[in-house]
Amino acid sequence: MSNTSNSPTDARSANLTDSDLKKLENDLLQAPTFKLAFEDDDFLGQRDLRGVRLQLEMRKPDMALKAHNITSTIVVFGGTRILSKEQSLAKITEIETQLKSDPDNSDLQHGLRVAQNVLAKSHFYDEARKFGRLVSSQCQTDGKCDYVIVTGGGPGVMEAANRGAFDINAKTIGLNIVLPEEQAPNPYITPELCFQFHYFAVRKMHFLMRARALVVFPGGYGTLDEMFEALTLVQTGRARVLPIILFGQKFWEKIINFDNLVDEGVINPSDKKLFRFAETADEAWKIIQEANHLQNGEIT
Numbered sequence: 344m345s346n347t348s349n350s351p352t353d354a355r356s357a358n359l360t361d362s363d364l365k366k367l368e369n370d371l372l373q374a375p376t377f378k379l380a381f382e383d384d385d386f387l388g389q390r391d392l393r394g395v396r397l398q399l400e401m402r403k404p405d406m407a408l409k410a411h412n413i414t415s416t417i418v419v420f421g422g423t424r425i426l427s428k429e430q431s432l433a434k435i436t437e438i439e440t441q442l443k444s445d446p447d448n449s450d451l452q453h454g455l456r457v458a459q460n461v462l463a464k465s466h467f468y469d470e471a472r473k474f475g476r477l478v479s480s481q482c483q484t485d486g487k488c489d490y491v492i493v494t495g496g497g498p499g500v501m502e503a504a505n506r507g508a509f510d511i512n513a514k515t516i517g518l519n520i521v522l523p524e525e526q527a528p529n530p531y532i533t534p535e536l537c538f539q540f541h542y543f544a545v546r547k548m549h550f551l552m553r554a555r556a557l558v559v560f561p562g563g564y565g566t567l568d569e570m571f572e573a574l575t576l577v578q579t580g581r582a583r584v585l586p587i588i589l590f591g592q593k594f595w596e597k598i599i600n601f602d603n604l605v606d607e608g609v610i611n612p613s614d615k616k617l618f619r620f621a622e623t624a625d626e627a628w629k630i631i632q633e634a635n636h637l638q639n640g641e642i643t
Contacts, residue, residue: 400545404518404538408553411514411536412486416493416553417478417631419471420569421500421560421590423526424461427469431462467560467590468503474558474624475507475515478631483513490555491516495546495569496537500560502529518546547572556586556631558621561594577617586634588627592620 359367371377380386387396426434438455445451475492482490492508494501496517508515509531517532519539528537540546551573559570570589576582589595604610621627631637 397542397545400540400542401548404549405552407535407538408516411488413488413491413514413516413536414553415489415555416491416516418550418554418557419475419492419494419500419504419560420557420562420566421467421471421494421504422562422566423497423499423501424563425464425467425499425503425561426461427503428462428465431458431465434458435462464561464591464594467500470590470622470624471500471503471560472507472510474627475504476510477507477624477628479508479513479515480511483508488514493518493550493554495519495565496528496532497526498529500562502531504558505529505531518549520546551576551582554585555635556588558588558590558627560590561598574614574617578614586631587618588621588630589618590621590627592622595620 375383375385378386386392435455435458438451438458442448442451442455478490479492491514492504493516494504496505496519501517505515505517506529514533514536515531516536517528517538519526519528519537520543521539521541528539538549540549547569550569557570557573559566570587573582573587577584577587601610601615605612605615619630621630
C-alpha cells in the first residue's frame with residue numbers, strides 16, 4: 344500500500360510564497376509557447392512553417408502594391424557592378440594609386456583591366472537612368488501608377504533605373520533579396536515600395552506578376568538567371584508574351600551565341616524572336632510602346 348498522503352497540505356503548492364507564485368507566473372508569461380504565433384519568430388522560422396513564410400512573402404508586397412494602385416510595371420535587370428562614369432573613374436584611380444607602390448602585383452593589374460572594362464560599360468548606367476526617367480515621366484501622370492519601374496533594389500544598373508524615376512519624384516519599386524553579403528537597398532527606391540525577400544522564387548513571381556516589359560542590361564549570374572527564367576516562361580506559354588529587350592547587342596552576342604543554340608538544335612529559330620536588342624533608352628521605350636499599343640503613356 345502506498346504511503347503517499349492525499350492531504351492538501353502535502354501538495355506541492357502548499358508552501359509557495361507570494362514571491363514563488365509571482366516567479367511561476369512570470370515564467371509562464373516568458374514561455375515560448377505563450378507567445379502569439381504570429382509574433383513568435385522562432386516558431387515561424389521552423390521548417391514546417393516554410394509554406395506559411397512563402398505565403399507571407401507573396402502577400403505582403405502584393406497588398407502594398409495594390410494599396411498604392413500600382414497596376415503595371417516595367418522590370419529592369421542588370422549588373423550590380425556596372426557603375427556610373429564617375430564611380431568607374433574613381434575606382435580606376437584607386438587601383439592606379441596602389442599600383443604605383445606595387446607595380447608587379449598581378450591581382451592589381453587584373454583589377455585595373457576589369458575596372459577599365461566596367462568603365463567602357465558605364466554608358467549603360469546613364470541609359471538605365473534615362474530609361475527610368477523617361478518611362479516614369481510619361482506613365483505616372485494624373486495620379487496613375489502604370490509602368491512603374493521595378494528593380495532588384497541593389498546598386499549598379501538597378502540603382503540607375505530607380506534613380507531615373509526618383510529624379511522626377513515618381514514611384515519606383517525595389518525587390519531586395521537576403522544575401523550572404525548583405526545588400527543594402529539603393530537610396531532611390533520609394534520607401535513604401537522597398538521590399539526584402541528570403542525566397543528567390545517568390546521574388547521572381549513578383550517581378551513578373553505585373554510586368555508589361557522586361558529590360559535587361561549587361562550583368563552576371565543573377566542577371567542571366569532572371570533573363571533566362573523570363574525567356575523560358577514566355578517560350579513555354581507560362582507567362583504572357585511581353586517585350587524582352589536586351590541592352591547592348593555587342594555585349595550579349597559576345598556572351599551568348601544565340602545562333603549556335605539554334606544550329607545545335609536546342610532552341611527553335613523562332614525563339615530568337617522572343618527578345619529584341621536596344622542601345623538607347625529612347626529605342627527601348629519605343630519598342631515597348633509599339634508592343635503594348637501605347638501612345639504618350641496611354642493604353643490604346
